[in-house]
Amino acid sequence: MADQQNPNAVKTAQTTFSILEELKERNGATVTDLTDAFDLSKSSIHNYLTTLEDDGYVMKDGNTYEVGLRLLDLGGHARHRERLYDIAKDEVDELAAETGELANLLVEQHGKGVYLHRAHGDDAVKTDSYIGQRVYLHNTALGNAILAHLPRARVEAIIDQHGMPATTENTISDRDELFSHLEQVREEGVAFDDEARLKGLRCVAVPIVNNNDTVEGAISVSGPTSRFQNERFREELPEKLKSVANVIELNITYT
Template sequence: MAPEGNTITATRTSLRIVEALKRLDGAGVTAVADDLGIAKSTVHNHLQTLEDEGYVTNEGDAYRVGLRFLELGEYKRNRMAIYEKARPEVASLAQETGEMANAAVEEHGEGVYITRAEGTQAVTVDTYAGKRVKLHCTALGKTILAELPEERVDEIVDAHGLPARTENTITDRTELKAELAEIRERGYAYDREERLPGLRCVAAPVVPEDGDLVAALSVSGPTTRIEGDRFHEEIPELLRSAANVIEINMAYS
């Protein structure tokens, strides 16, 4: 992150307004101003500029995030080697398990889903390509943290905290680090209803030949189906196999 003295206030305000539109699922000038605690005239000027440039749309009495961001996100994602290599393996995991399969990467200390696929029994959850999540409360995120240097883990926790999403979320730094050590030892991570009640998840890292983590893969589903040997043996093996395929493809293609 750039030093505070090097940041541009107007740019930061525009981005905060865009985030508010997403959080509020579209809103008028007054609602955005109230949400952010800034003047309505300021909000209006920024929204007008963003609309003129094609980044937001004005639908009656509400502004909404525009599809220009989809164009930018797709451009970024399509330039990532891991995306093309992970996409077919994620689809195969969904088909084999019947559940939701995902791939995610770390960016600015958060997990970002880059691709997902739904099996025939997959439950509807709040994930989608581009969604950002805290790393400490997901199997994907803990897998990523387990592969990072301890100094980087501390930086992420300092910046983002360990907020509770459910009663099962790890909110203590010492406990988190102990779990990360276990994940490194066994090679995969569990989410035991730590982000969403009723949902379990297993994740494994994608670590190419050079030893640098590039992504994590996961399979998630309801606790009634993700249990016993399926939770502890079957799905972890499928994930490690898929991760190995991706690692080989990245090394030799």
Template sequence: MSLCIKMTYEARNPVKALLTANEIITALDDLDGGRIVDIASYVDRPQSVVHNHLNTLRQLEYVVKSGDEYELSLRFMGIGERVRRRIELYDAAHTEVQKLADQTGELITLLVEEHGRGIYLDIGVGSNEIRYPAVPGDRTYLHCSAVGKAVLAWLPEADVNRILDEHGLPAQTTQTITDRKRLHNELASIREDNLAYDREEFRDGLKSVGAPITRQNDTVIGALSIAGPAHRMKDERLERELPDRLRQSINVIELNINEPNVR
């Protein structure tokens, strides 16, 4: 039931220009754009180097310029959306994610693992809108949410430990599990119940229930969760009503993946 863990890879002979370009692109994202002097200061590079990279990225249409400020272009949006649409899980789950959001009125997250982090593949927002800072494509830690723990629980212990070695157990809130033994104990419980819970571990005032999405051989390919404000996620709803709805949606998604002809 293992998933291929794509941990951070280190090239033997990395191309320095690409590493610098990545630093500049990341800076533009973090700073929401900026002037050459701002970006150079952020990445600790000479302004001349930053200027050359920005103008090359502009030529390639990955960057736009307004006045003396540079910003990332919408070309990234097109590439990201095409990548997402090529992923089998997204195609199999997108309709169900939106339907579940409408049915529950809550926040639905579809997550996959990549490089030891969780990636939001899809997000559905119900009628009871929650101000959620994440968008599809954002990365998150796996240990502090129901959807992330649902993935971790179906990975071999060696893979889980490699993820924890690389990314740690940083506290998102005072409720976040930051102890390895406690996390491993919880993952064992999740495997028994086939359900994971987040009781304000990811964000204060937010609770969620999640479960894995697997292939017929029990290989985990992602997870789905329902999240909502703590005052709406009382024990009865969180532990009985919502898990039933979650399982129904996951059953549909798994049928779409494992038996595509039933669509």
């Protein structure tokens, strides 16, 4: 389901960001590619790209335009303004080192999850995720840990806006089933992703909840199903994550 459009949105600005998103999704595109994707003439697309290139937001390689590194400057600035990043970063790094796996820190913005930090242990697997990536909340342990601590009306609004697409056969794509699952996550204080977003990958996540019982984000550990089994998957990693989350929550309160 596409994001709902704001009737007060400035069309030119909206198109500019849509072009940047298209360049990201295509991993680079030509003027012709973008003309086919948008209801605009080649000259109009070229004007947008030239403006973005002049300001460093787009780079040109031959006939192909790509997202420029100036956007990394904006993203880096946004991340460092997040108080949770400064408080949780070292704890997530230590979590990765101790488990040997991939550790993650995620927050919710505009109904999607955004990776604020990721740390790789010695045995960590490579995945398609990266810092700054926006992901659905319904098909990840991190997202479920956050959704479980949001008001039901807010979760309903997120589903209405972004939908519940199935990315694997294990994805929960039914609304009632999701709310039943979120109730269990809330009661147990831990969320499990059993190949719900990526085949072969499991994940354990817990929420970060501040002193006002507001969820700030979530942390997780991810790894291959071959290593995430039985007691380690269901008991050891959840307890470790809860311990780390407790430290972060205390630091949020008293820093």
